[in-house]
Amino acid sequence: MKILIQLLITSVLLSPLQLLxxxxxxxxxxxxxxxxxxxxxxxxxxxxxxxxxxxxxxxESRRKMHQRTLEILDDGDKSLSIFDNPRDVKGTAFLSxxxxxxxxxxxxxxxxxxxVKRIASNNKSGPFMGSEFAFEDLASQEVEKYSYKxxxxxxxxxxxxxVVEAYPAYEHSGYTRVILWIDQNTYYTVKTxxxxxxxxxxxxxxxKNYQLYLDKFWRPDETHMQNNQNGKSTQLxxxxxxxxxxxxxxxxxxxTLKRAR
Amino acid sequence: MQRLLFLVLMCVSxxxxxxxxxxxxxxxxxxxxxxxxxxxxxNHYLSGVVEADFYHDWDDGRQSxxxxxxxxxxxxxxxxxxxxxxxxxWLKASEQWEIxxxxxxxxxxxxxSQHLVDIINQRDIVENFxxxxxxxxxxxxxxxxxxWGTLDFFLLTGFRERTxxxxxxxxxxxxxxxxxxxxxxxxxxxxxxxxxxRWSHTVGDWDLGLSHFxxxxxxxxxxxxxxxxxxxxxxxxxxxxxxxxxxxxxxTDSWLWKLEAMVRSGQGKTYFAATGGIEYSxxxxxxxxxxxxxxxxxxxxxxxxxQQTIFQDDIMTALRFGFxxxxxxxxxxxxxxxxxxxxxxxxxxxxRRLGDSWKIEVEARFxxxxxxxxxxxxxxxxxxxxxxxxxxx
Numbered sequence: 001m002k003i004l005i006q007l008l009i010t011s012v013l014l015s016p017l018q019l020l021x022x023x024x025x026x027x028x029x030x031x032x033x034x035x036x037x038x039x040x041x042x043x044x045x046x047x048x049x050x051x052x053x054x055x056x057x058x059x060e061s062r063r064k065m066h067q068r069t070l071e072i073l074d075d076g077d078k079s080l081s082i083f084d085n086p087r088d089v090k091g092t093a094f095l096s097x098x099x100x101x102x103x104x105x106x107x108x109x110x111x112x113x114x115x116v117k118r119i120a121s122n123n124k125s126g127p128f129m130g131s132e133f134a135f136e137d138l139a140s141q142e143v144e145k146y147s148y149k150x151x152x153x154x155x156x157x158x159x160x161x162x163v164v165e166a167y168p169a170y171e172h173s174g175y176t177r178v179i180l181w182i183d184q185n186t187y188y189t190v191k192t193x194x195x196x197x198x199x200x201x202x203x204x205x206x207x208k209n210y211q212l213y214l215d216k217f218w219r220p221d222e223t224h225m226q227n228n229q230n231g232k233s234t235q236l237x238x239x240x241x242x243x244x245x246x247x248x249x250x251x252x253x254x255x256t257l258k259r260a261r
Numbered sequence: 262m263q264r265l266l267f268l269v270l271m272c273v274s275x276x277x278x279x280x281x282x283x284x285x286x287x288x289x290x291x292x293x294x295x296x297x298x299x300x301x302x303x304n305h306y307l308s309g310v311v312e313a314d315f316y317h318d319w320d321d322g323r324q325s326x327x328x329x330x331x332x333x334x335x336x337x338x339x340x341x342x343x344x345x346x347x348x349x350x351w352l353k354a355s356e357q358w359e360i361x362x363x364x365x366x367x368x369x370x371x372x373x374s375q376h377l378v379d380i381i382n383q384r385d386i387v388e389n390f391x392x393x394x395x396x397x398x399x400x401x402x403x404x405x406x407x408x409w410g411t412l413d414f415f416l417l418t419g420f421r422e423r424t425x426x427x428x429x430x431x432x433x434x435x436x437x438x439x440x441x442x443x444x445x446x447x448x449x450x451x452x453x454x455x456x457x458x459r460w461s462h463t464v465g466d467w468d469l470g471l472s473h474f475x476x477x478x479x480x481x482x483x484x485x486x487x488x489x490x491x492x493x494x495x496x497x498x499x500x501x502x503x504x505x506x507x508x509x510x511x512x513t514d515s516w517l518w519k520l521e522a523m524v525r526s527g528q529g530k531t532y533f534a535a536t537g538g539i540e541y542s543x544x545x546x547x548x549x550x551x552x553x554x555x556x557x558x559x560x561x562x563x564x565x566x567x568q569q570t571i572f573q574d575d576i577m578t579a580l581r582f583g584f585x586x587x588x589x590x591x592x593x594x595x596x597x598x599x600x601x602x603x604x605x606x607x608x609x610x611x612x613r614r615l616g617d618s619w620k621i622e623v624e625a626r627f628x629x630x631x632x633x634x635x636x637x638x639x640x641x642x643x644x645x646x647x648x649x650x651x652x653x654x
Contacts (some may be wrong), residue, residue, distance in 0.1 A: 041326035046641070052585055061587045061617065089589070090283050103514070105463075113393060115368040118468045122515045123544040126552060130587035140335045174545065196548070250356055253407055254463065259352060259359075261282070261316060 023162040028148030031082045035187040036143045042217045043128070044247040048240045053131050054220050056231040060089045063129055069140075070247045076100055077140040078252040082260050093260045095252060098123075100144035101169070109257045116254055125174025132203060132234040134174055137194075145170050160184045175202070186210070188218040201228050203221075214243055267282040284313035285620075287651030291431075294395045294627075298435050301428050308335035310651075311385055312347070325352045329397075333388065334395075340427030343388040347397045359404040364397035369459065371510040371519040372599060374558045375579035378506035378521045380474050381457060381574060383421040388628065389647075390432050391608075404412040410462030410469075417455035422476045423497065424482040427473070437481065439494045444475065446500045446527075470508040473601070478502045478528055482569070501525035515542050519558070534562040535652045538577070554581035557594065564616045566601050571637045574600045579608075588614045 022030070051063040062084035070078045076098030083092045091111035098104045104121040126138040146166035154163050161181040168175055176199045181191040188210055194200040209221035219241055224231045250256065291306040310333045318325035327349035333359040335341035350363035370379045381398055385445045387393035396623040399419040405412040423519040425440055445452045455476020462469050481497035488494050506523035522535035538558030546553055558580040560572035567573070579595025607627040614620050631637040 007274050056589075086589075086614060086617050087283060088285070088614055088618075088651075090653070099531070113368055115370075117371075118463075118510055118512045118517070120512055120515050120517060120542060122542070123552065125548075126545040127343075127550045127585045130550075130585055130589065170546070174548070250406070253406070254461075255359060255404060255411055256354075259354065260319065261322070261325070 011132070024150045025148060026137055027150035027204060028166075029143075031150060031162050031164055031182060031187075032143050032146075032148055032166075033187075038187050039051045039217060040073070041071070042214070042243060043071055044243065044245050045219075046240075046242040046245050047219075047238050050239070051129070051131055051133075052235040052237070054233050054235070057155070061130070063131070066249060068245070068251065070252055076104065076142050078249070078258060080257065091261065093257055093258045095254070096139070097144045097252070098140035098142065100142040103170075105107065107254060109259055109260065114258070116257060122154065122170045122172050124170070125185055132232055133236070136168070136170075136175075137205070137225070154181065155183070156181050159190055161190055186218055190218075196229075203227050211241070213241060217243070273394065279317055279319075281316040282284075282313065283316075283654060284311070285651045286311040287649050287652045288382075289647065289649040291645060291647045293431055294646070295642040295644075297431060298642050299428075302431055303429065304339050306336050306338060306341075308333055310334075310343065310399040310649075314348075315376070323354050326350070327352070335430075338387070338427050338430030340425065341430055343424065345385065345386075346396075347398055349397070358405050359402075359406065360368055361400070361402040361404075364399050365402070366395050366397060369472060369506075370521050371468070371517075372508075372521050372538065372558055373540070373556050374538075374560055374575075375536055375572055376521075377523050377534055377536055378470070378472060378508050380504060380506075381415065381417065383423055383479050385424050386432075387426055387430070396424070410460050413457075413459045413461070415455075415457040416456065417460075417476060418453065420453045420455070420499070422499075423479065423481060425497075431645070432640060432643050434483070436493060436495060438524070439496050442494070443481070443497045443499065444447075444484075445498075446480050446607065447477065451501075452499075459502075465551065466512050468510045468512070469645050470506075472504075472506050472508075474502070474504045474506075476501065480528075482528060498527045515544070516540070529564075532563045536560050536572075542581075550585045552581075552583040554583070555579075556581060560597070566634055568636055570635075571599075571606075571635065572597065576600060598607075599637075602630075602632045602635055603636055604637050605629045606637065618653050620651050620653060621648070622651075 046068050048066045053061040062085060065081050065083045067079060067081045072078060079096050080095045082088045093109040095107045096104055105115055106119050106121045108117045108119050125134050128135055128138055131235060147169055149165045151163040151165055153230045154161055161183055163180060164180045166178045166180060175194050176195060176197055179193040180189050183190050183218050190207055192205040193201060194203040203225055205223060205225045207223045208221040212218055219238065223236045275499040287310050289308045289310060293304050294435045311328060312331045315328040327348045327350045331345045333343055333481045334340065346364050349365055350365050352361045352363050366382050368379055377466045382395035384392040385394040385396050385637040386392060398417060398421060398608060401413045401416040422443055424440040426547040428437045456470065459470060459472035465606040478500050481499050483638045484496045484498050486494055486496065502525055504523055504525045508521045510516040517540040520537040524531065524533050536558055540554055540556045542552055542554040544552050558577045560577060562570045562573040565569055565573050575597050577597045579593060584590040587645055592611045594609045612620060626641050629635060631641050
């Protein structure tokens with residue numbers, strides 16, 4: 001009995017102690033691992049995306065695409081993105097096999113030539129289709145792609161958040177660091193700040209209207225990327241999220257890329 | 262009866278609404294810098310083009326039907342005015358195979374300067390001198406998709422002759438190619454049938470292709486001969502050939518390593534040709550968002566300096582600029598240099614979107630230092646600038 005009480009006391013005492021004993025780096029990592037864990041098991045998704053690019057004068061330009069994603073449990077996810085708009089690039093498709101540490105494998109399909117081109121995946125920091133999103137912002141976010149540091153707790157609007165700093169562990173990133181505000185209840189990202197290679201604030205990204213799918217997985221309806229240096233912004237709107245599509249590896253191969261619509 | 266009609270109409274309209282329609286229409290200006298060799302040729306040609314894409318899929322996307330008609334109307338050159346069905350295909354895809362029946366276009370290969378292994382479709386040379394436009398090819402294609410790669414079987418049913426400029430057109434020998442008197446090694450069904458097999462696979466950083474083709478050659482031998490009245494005629498002659506080819510690309514970091522090689526028998530002596538090189542890209546240069554790519558390729562043909570090939574010992578270098586701006590501005594500028602006879606072929610291509618639906622493309626091509634023995638000598642007066650403005654829907 002004495003032993004039992006002692007055990008109880010130690011365990012009660014130990015858990016906060018353990019937290020205290022964690023370094024900020026370990027805390028940051030465990031928050032991101034928990035976020036990943038909560039998003040594990042989604043299987044596959046299908047979503048329609050619209051990008052609205054705005055310059056300083058408020059001129060708008062729109063892109064439409066749809067994307068299929070397959071969760072790969074022991075590797076990075078596979079995704080297939082197909083462009084619908086602007087019309088001159090309609091049918092252009094992009095296949096990506098992401099990897100936690102190694103460079104991603106990427107192929108581009110050019111419908112006018114019927115040509116599949118394997119492309120180098122070093123293009124991380126370049127803009128995606130003239131938008132304020134860089135390729136690395138849209139890539140599959142694997143835990144291993146960054147190292148982390150927990151900074152503080154801080155509310156965003158009414159949500160209590162963990163503030164975690166992430167440092168790209170992959171080559172060719174355009175960022176020295178990225179600061180993430182992660183909701184303490186749901187572990188989804190509410191806000192992200194991107195710091196350029198000179199370590200000055202480059203972009204601020206806000207995520208809006210998270211919806212719960214399959215009672216487990218949170219996805220935003222919208223995300224807004226503001227460039228703090230050039231005044232341009234890009235709004236990305238997600239619609240028609242579908243889960244449980246029954247996708248297999250076969251839906252993400254070069255043969256499918258050639259006939260993707 | 263009325264009810265039946267109503268039901269039929271309902272069905273037709275619901276079917277129609279499931280069709281996806283896209284395409285483009287454009288106007289083109291094709292201007293030549295020098296006066297022509299032949300008096301019947303012109304210095305400037307206006308033309309119009311339209312291509313539509315009708316697409317419908319069902320069976321959860323596993324079956325589809327595609328129809329792509331194409332028409333170009335060209336001022337002066339009646340051979341360039343042409344209609345083609347680029348695609349008219351039914352496709353069915355399953356977990357381990359895909360079958361396609363109908364008229365199709367497809368592409369094999371990895372290099373940029375020329376497309377040696379890309380043999381299934383006939384080139385639509387009147388459309389563009391670069392050979393990247395192709396005529397629709399009737400075929401039955403069965404693809405077996407396995408862990409060890411994809412094995413494609415092709416039954417190519419129906420030969421398409423290469424298109425060439427007419428008497429009033431440019432980019433042609435003098436006299437013009439006598440398309441109406443084309444000759445064939447085989448006749449009847451043998452002329453029309455061709456067979457091809459291709460294995461392709463991705464292993465890590467490597468994308469590999471191995472192919473064999475047997476049938477009527479897509480690339481005619483040009484025979485110069487005198488007709489009854491002693492006039493010179495140039496006749497296209499289509500032989501039966503065997504062609505075995507490989508195409509390989511290795512993708513590592515910012516480097517693409519490329520090789521295409523082939524052996525062809527049946528067209529004169531058996532010969533070997535290859536194109537190989539690299540493409541290296543600098544991304545987001547100086548944080549401008551711009552990409553700059555460097556392309557360098559060597560082009561070899563074992564027939565050497567002959568009337569059959571322009572690229573027998575040539576080096577191609579090019580710079581590719583991708584601005585990654587809202588208008589998707591791109592520029593490709595390059596030169597192909599003949600190491601044997603010092604001839605040079607310059608090529609600049611640029612394109613940019615205007616607003617949401619319009620696109621402008623400009624191509625400039627110049628030949629210099631071509632010598633009489635080189636087939637490129639035919640084009641010594643044909644430096645040209647092509648501009649096309651198109652509306653995409």
